[in-house]
Amino acid sequence: MDRRERARAERGALIVRTARELAEADGWDAVTTRRLSEAVEYSQPVLYGHFKNMQAIVTAVALDGMVELAAVLRSAREAGGIRGLAEAYLGYAEEHPATYAAIFTRRTDLVFGAAESPEILKITFGELAAAVEPYANGDVETLTEVFWSALHGQAALNQEARLRPAQRTDRIEQLVKLVTG
Amino acid sequence: MDRRERARAERGALIVRTARELAEADGWDAVTTRRLSEAVEYSQPVLYGHFKNMQAIVTAVALDGMVELAAVLRSAREAGGIRGLAEAYLGYAEEHPATYAAIFTRRTDLVFGAAESPEILKITFGELAAAVEPYANGDVETLTEVFWSALHGQAALNQEARLRPAQRTDRIEQLVKLVTG
DNA sequence: ATCCCGATGCTAGCACTGCTAGACAATCTA
DNA sequence: TAGATTGTCTAGCAGTGCTAGCATCGGGAT
Incomplete structure (x- = not known):
């Protein structure tokens, strides 16, 4: 049955979203x-029926992001x-810090240079x-x-509070000026 | 006795170094x-006699770095x-990736803006x-x-292999050019 | 309608993690 | 030498990622 297929896909998405x-x-x-399985109201092994391991779940979040x-x-x-674009990039990182971390600062399975799942990466780089x-x-x-x-x-x-918050827009401005000349 | 004091300090340094x-x-x-305590040939509780927790050990490595x-x-x-300076900065990060990560990418107790342990941070920023x-x-x-x-x-x-390795020096050069005009 | 079988989900458990209480030994003080 | 203090260890707790093995439920064949 493909109703099952759909239900399964929906559950996978639920896991990632949660x-x-x-x-x-x-x-x-x-x-x-444990916390994740409790939140989706399934037991732990169900997670492993959808994803190879915890790392793969983080990777899925990263791809969505x-x-x-x-x-x-x-x-x-x-x-x-x-x-x-610069403003939007930093805005996204601030509004979704965990998602941004999943993409860029946590170690992921994502191979960037290779031909595995690079389509969306290439698109972003293209922007x-x-x-x-x-x-x-x-x-x-x-x-x-x-x-x-x-x-x-x-x-x-x-994100780690190592830059003066008040100068946030100044930094963006300066960076843009450096590039635009 | 201060022989004890010295021995104790030496052991603390040994832990950080290891x-x-x-x-x-x-x-x-x-x-x-466990691995760390085995490597320094003391049991785990000894570590906690020197550092509040594992995080504090990472912070100590970060400060040394x-x-x-x-x-x-x-x-x-x-x-x-x-x-x-730019070349040296990136060189240090490449030669000591774990130390660099301890300083900048891992979450640390280090408060950057405050007046707690900022001396060395200010010095580096000054450079x-x-x-x-x-x-x-x-x-x-x-x-x-x-x-x-x-x-x-x-x-x-x-560090996460997300930039083309061959263009490493080109990137440094371009960045320096942007700043120097 | 009944049987079977595969898919689905669970309980229970393994080896590991950071961290700590409490017992023991070694050293210094008096 | 007796007492106190310091140092160190063993053993254990709660929590982690992950998995083997057992129930149970649903759909297809007879």
């Missing part, structure tokens, strides 16, 4: 197999160019590249990496 | 209280200006500021934060 909610609410350390992030960046860039391209007079790809790293650095250091 | 070695060899996940990093940045800046200062026509501190974030972003994304 894991993400738990993580955003109490941090990834609070997302244990990546899709979201790509969409956010796209519309922000179309509306506000590189400045809008960054499109924002940077008008200001690159040489190697667009490398400048994109530099710009992306700069954004990620601000997101990461921001 | 934790760091274990982390650099096999990653922080492999640094458990921060002192090292400050010294590295200083001599690199004096010899090679901002370009030398970055000194490197950036000649090229800042406005707010040095904010530009330093932007530059630092950009370096940290490259270090972090580099």
Whole structure:
């Protein structure tokens, strides 16, 4: 039956959604197999019928987040160019810290360079590249990496309260100015 | 007796040194209280006579690393200006990934903004500021934060193999060019 | 309608984690 | 030498990720 198939897929999505909610609410350390299985109202082994291990669940959250992030960046860039994109990127990292951490700071199974699940990664990278391209007079790809790293650095250091909160917009502004010249 | 005091201090240093070695060899996940206590040839409770918990040991490694990093940045800046400093910063992160992670990517007790243990943090930040200062026509501190974030972003994304390895020096070069104009 | 079998879900448990109480031994003080 | 203090260990607790093995339920064949 494919009703079963649908029910199964729905449950898989429920697991991912719940894991993400738990993580955003109490941090990834609070997302244990026991708490998660209790939250979805199934026993622990059910989780392993859907995902190889806990790491795979985090990866699933990361992929969902990546899709979201790509969409956010796209519309922000179309509306506000590189400045809008930079603001949107850091905004996303602040609004969904656990999801952002799943994508970028926690160790994941996601292989970035290879041809495994790179489609959404390429799309996101493409958004960054499109924002940077008008200001690159040489190697667009490398400048994109530099710009992306700069954004990620601000997101990461921001999240651990290592940068002065009041200067948040100033930092974005300065970074954009550096790139646009 | 202060012979005891010295022996005790030496043992504390041994714990930190060993934790760091274990982390650099096999990653922080492999640094458990049991493995660490076995490596220093004491039982687990001894660790807790020196440190409040495992987190405090990581913090101690981070502080040691921060002192090292400050010294590295200083001599690199004096010899090679901002370009030398950038190269040295990323070099340190690559050569001591676990130590760098203890300082910046793992969650630590280190409060950065407050007046608790900020001396070495201020010194390191000062090195970055000194490197950036000649090229800042406005707010040095904010530009330093932007530059630092950009370096940290490259270090972090580099460590997780998310940037093309071959373009490593190109990225440093581009970043330096952005700042120096 | 009944039997069977595969899928689905659970209980219980393993080896590991950080951390600690309480017993024992070694050392210094008087 | 007796007492106190310091140091160290064994044993154990609660919690972790993960899995073997047993129930139970539903759909298809006879």
